[in-house]
Amino acid sequence: MLDCLGGDEGLPAMLSGAVGALQKHADLRLVLVGDESVIKPQVAAFGERVEIINTTENIPLTEHPTQAIRQRPNSSMVLGLTQLKTREDCGAFLSAGSTGALLTGGFMKIGRIEGVSRPAMCPDLPTQLDNQTFMLIDCGANMDCTPTNLVHFATMANEYKKAMGLTNPRVALLNVGAENTKGNEVVKQTYDLLTKLHAAKLLNFVGNIEADQIFKGEADIVVTDGFSGNVLLKCVEGTLKFLFKQIKQVMTQGLTAKIGALMIGGKIKKFKKAKMDTQAGSIFLGLKKPVIKMHGNAKSDTVTAAIEYAISVADLDLSDKIAAALAQVEPYLAGDEQA
Amino acid sequence: MLDCLGGDEGLPAMLSGAVGALQKHADLRLVLVGDESVIKPQVAAFGERVEIINTTENIPLTEHPTQAIRQRPNSSMVLGLTQLKTREDCGAFLSAGSTGALLTGGFMKIGRIEGVSRPAMCPDLPTQLDNQTFMLIDCGANMDCTPTNLVHFATMANEYKKAMGLTNPRVALLNVGAENTKGNEVVKQTYDLLTKLHAAKLLNFVGNIEADQIFKGEADIVVTDGFSGNVLLKCVEGTLKFLFKQIKQVMTQGLTAKIGALMIGGKIKKFKKAKMDTQAGSIFLGLKKPVIKMHGNAKSDTVTAAIEYAISVADLDLSDKIAAALAQVEPYLAGDEQA
Secondary structure (H helix, E strand, O other): EOOOOOOOHHHHHHHHHHHHHHHOOOOEEEEEEEEEHHHHHHHHHHHHHHEEEEOOOOOOOOOOOHHHHHOOOOHHHEEEEEEEHHHOOOOOOOOOOOOOHHHHHHHHHHHEOOOOOOOOOOOOEOOOOOEEEEEEEOOOOOOOOOOOHHHHHHHHHHHHHHHOOOOOEEOOOOOOOOOOOOOOOHHHHHHHHHHHHHOOOEEEEEEOOOOOOOHHHHEEEEOOHHEEEHHHHHHHHHHHHHHHHHHHHHOOOOOOHHHHHHHHHHHHHHHHHHHHOOOOOEEEEOOOOEEEEEOOOOOOHHHHHHHHHHHHHHHHOOHHHHHHHHHHHHHHOOOOOOO | OOOOOOOHHHHHHHHHHHHHHEEEEEEOOOEEEEEEEEHHHHHHHHHHHHHEOOOEEEEOOOOOOOHHHHHHOOEEEHHHHHHHHHHHHOEEEEEEOHHHHHHHHHHHHHOOOOOOOOOOEOOEEEEOOOOOOOEEOOOOOOOOOOHHHHHHHHHHHHHHHHOOOOOOEEEEOOOOOOOOOOOOOHHHHHHHHHHHHHOOOOOOOOOOOOOOOHHHHHEEEEEEHHHHHHHHHHHHHHHHHHHHHHHHHHHHHHHHHHHHHHHHHHHHHHHHHHOOOOEEEEEEEEEEEOEEOOOOOOHHHHHHHHHHHHHHHHOHHHHHHHHHHHHHHHHOOOOOOOO
């Protein structure tokens, strides 16, 4: 199911991305939520493979998430999430709309998997190794976290990575140093809990990881609270933008540099695309059904890729797997303050 | 006063950096802490301008800071800090040794300025604007911070920037969004306190800043706790390294790219040097006398630059200015949990 109204590029990008996915995957059926009068003529060729839920109401990015979800029952996001919850023929919901509203809406309309204290935002980020990414969990959904929350994040990401085919995913804890004495109180307690889970063979905890080591490909999952994770994620974005801007400036100073820049500019662009667009969509872990956030500026081909990603996660049975894993972890958390 | 034994490059780099500073500044007097038998012949030409405190003991990077300071009274760092405290003719202490030991040593041997709850690490970082940097405070000294701690950081950095000649420094709070409802509990309370201080004209609070905005040059001071600050600082380093590595790879694939790379490589190196080495030394704010950390891999010219930085801060009267500012701020913090 696709929210056709969210995102900076609006309906045309969503629709063209959807058409791309329908063309590539002959067995794909899509529910498109948006303006029927615009959508219908564009997807007529796909017949019964496409269903349309008609609405023209979109949640503005500036609106407070909880208010938006409560006060806009006819928005594309709320209509989509509400239907996703009950419809067995719907495997996932995708939106490029407000991240906060999507998370809040997922929480309120779909609900948490049993045992999950807090759902989390967890994009995959690139590493310097080819075809290897790592999942950063949480990166903005939960500002104040307890050790229990962080252990839940680790467990959810672990089940996700295993379901995606990774054997024994390496779980690391974001920290300011390698030693177990490092970090704030929450992180130190989390370190001890993850060490216990490692000893019990419930996950593969590889220890602390510092923020300058995350791109080396030595961890498949990096666990942190939503505040630090958000700082980290935005810092990566900001530093990349800053650097590309500076390099561009440097490259256009003087004729030699300009010619040199022409000779390698294409390659750098290609690299940017390959490394920075590794992930078309980012899943919220902890909800009963997959809710996938697309980047606000997602264009047609990114939307197609995100739909393909949704197809791949819809059948993973994540909900049951995460519930089972959390039940196993629970005894080790006894005594820790619950969220 | 210069710790000649700390740092990856050891005594030769420190010594040659010191000689460089002595040559450039005819009125500079230096106390060098290190192996007299090696230092003495090299600085003979400067006569009484150089004093040597003889020791061959250095604090290993791997040693626990508090233990190291307690158990190595004859190390170059402890000898230097102890003398700095009492000697009126010494304006600052510089070291490229263990950051943790230097901070702990500063705290234990020099002591805090009156009213300071916690000293902080606060490097200046580059922005995309020429000749403009911002101070990130704290970035690793204090893991668990109260709103009071954060307000103290803001106040100390504000006094420092003003003393360095900046009019009305713009103070921003690191957060995950622009609105005052964003962030964890500590950050939200800090936002309210800084807003009050702004209304009282005690500092110029410009609001929240997100991690992807820090390079835009819209803030002179970015306030955060030591955990998030450390994550941010290391993330910048890690992302830059990651990107330069990838770009290097891209540039050496194929002949055209290689030639192009040759044509602009020098400019990129120059940019890296100009932007990334903006600061030779980083001050710890909150100690009674300036203690300056040099990068572990500081080489001769960086050491010279750091000594010149030390000269510039030694006469700022920071201690009195910070104490006076904190006394003004204190009434606004009433009721907030003290650190």
